Amino acid sequence: MVPKFRGNSEDWLDDEKAVRRGAKKASSARLVTPLSPEEANGTVAEVFPNQCRVRLDEGGAKPLCAYRRALVIGDTQDGIRDRTPVAVGDRVKVVSNSRDSGVIEGVALRRNFLSRPAPGREVRDGKQDGEEATKFRHVIAANIDLVVIVASVDEPAFSPGLVDRFLVASAAAGIEVLICVSKSDLAARVASSGQERPWRLYSDIGYDVLEVSAVCLQHIDELRCRIRGKQVVFCGQSGVGKTSLLRALLTADIGRVNEISASTGRGRHTTTSAVLLDSGWIDTPGVREFGIFDVLPEELATCFPEFAALKCAVSGCLHLDEPGCGATSLARYASYRRILESVVAGQG
Ligand SMILES: Nc1nc2c(ncn2[C@@H]2O[C@H](COP(=O)(O)OP(=O)(O)OP(=O)(O)O)[C@@H](O)[C@H]2O)c(=O)[nH]1
Ligand SMILES: [Zn+2]
Known part of the structure; x- marks a missing residue:
């Protein structure tokens, strides 16, 4: 089954030849010992097909780097294949050829990472019948202190379903979140049209929510x-x-005003790949939908904090249609059901 993944230009997999060569060869290649954090000398700032840009710790150069052969993409031990050998935010060891180019010699163990299903077909090469097919993973960013989930008041309308999916992925990865309700300058208009403020639900549950505007600079x-x-x-x-939010945030930092336009190219208004800015903040391409990677159905409720206090009649209640289930009256119950159904169907 093709994982759910549409909506941006990152629909490529690295080293497709290695993928076609089969899992056996690639998997032995993948079992490279990770570096210890002290051995790394740079952070991956942007990832392209078969190469990436690394910001070096010393001097701030950003060479374009190839991968040492042993880092070619392959299965991890648990049958997962990463879309690329490194992700934005990874700590790596680079041997530089010049100020502009280098080779990645190794990748440090990640302390955490945010991921989603990557595009790609099931790979059965080298697999026995009954053995699970390879799952493709897109690591959006690694070694993250905070996920800022941006959802606008309007244009586009606030999408609780998408916010919930980002919340689940962040919770499953054990990363702290902040919900930024953007374009707050449009809130009065939304209120006057008689709509409620659906993001209030999240602060009621206990999430950190901040209304912000890149136009009137609120918060x-x-x-x-x-x-x-x-x-x-x-x-x-x-x-x-x-991107507008990042631009507003960086304006006060002298010398970084042009950082975004310099790194993504003049005249481009849509972010097409994740990019780590010098501030340590990562801009990512917008999505239309967001699949959940590698969360088991029985784990999903733990990613909804308000479910923790439930006392359902059935122990191990999945909150589907079990008798005496206490979850059905919760505000995010329908959202939980939708995500659970897609997780059970293997579509994330
Ligand atoms: N009213 C209002 N409009 C905004 C605000 N911030 C951004 N916009 C507008 O919203 C549109 C999209 O802004 P971007 O910053 O490109 O959005 P993005 O999330 O980075 O978009 P992608 O790169 O496609 O994911 C632009 O037309 C902006 O001018 C805001 O605070 N208030
Ligand atoms: Zn229940």
Whole structure:
């Protein structure tokens, strides 16, 4: 089955030849011992097909790097194949050929990472009948201190379903989250049209929620204080204002005003790949949908904090249609059901 993945230009897999050569060869290649954090000398800033850009710790150069042969893409031991050998935010050891180019010699163990299903077909090469097919994983960013989930008040309309999916992926990865409700300057208009403010549900549950605007600069200073010095990934639907928010956040930092346009290219208004800025903040391409990777059905409820207090009649209740289930009256129950159904169907 093709994993659920549409909506941006990152629909490629690295080293397709290695994929076709089969899992056996690739899997032995993948069992490279990871570096210890002290051995790394740079952080992956951007990933391209078969190469990546690394920001070196010393001097700030950003050479374009190839991978040492042993790092070719392959299965991990648990039958997962990463879309690329490294992800944005990975700590790596680079041997530089020049200021502009180098080779990645190794990747440090990740302390955490945010992931989703990657595009790709099941790979059965070298697999026995009954053995599970390879699952493709797209690591959006690694070694993250905070996931900022950006969802706009309007244009596009606030999408609780997508917010819930980012919350589940972050919780499953054990990463702290902040929900930024962007374009707050449009809130009055939304309120006057008689709509409620659906994001209030999240602060009621106990999530950290901040209304922000890149236009009237509401809470931009507060947001900057909260994320300064942290490796933060900005995620969300296409057009919610992630890049505008980063631009507003960076304006006060002298010398970094052009950082975004310099790294993504002049005249491009849509972010097409994840990019780590010098501030440590990561801009990501907007998505239309977001699949959940590698969360078991029985684990899903643990990613909904308000489910923790439930006392269902059946122990190990999956909150489907068990008698005496206490979850059905919860505000996010329908969302939980939708995600559970897609996880059970293997579509994430
Ligand atoms: N009213 C209002 N419009 C905004 C705000 N922030 C961004 N916009 C507008 O929303 C549109 C999308 O902004 P971007 O910053 O490109 O959004 P993005 O989330 O980075 O988009 P992708 O790169 O496609 O994921 C642009 O037309 C912005 O001018 C805001 O705070 N208020
Ligand atoms: Zn239940």
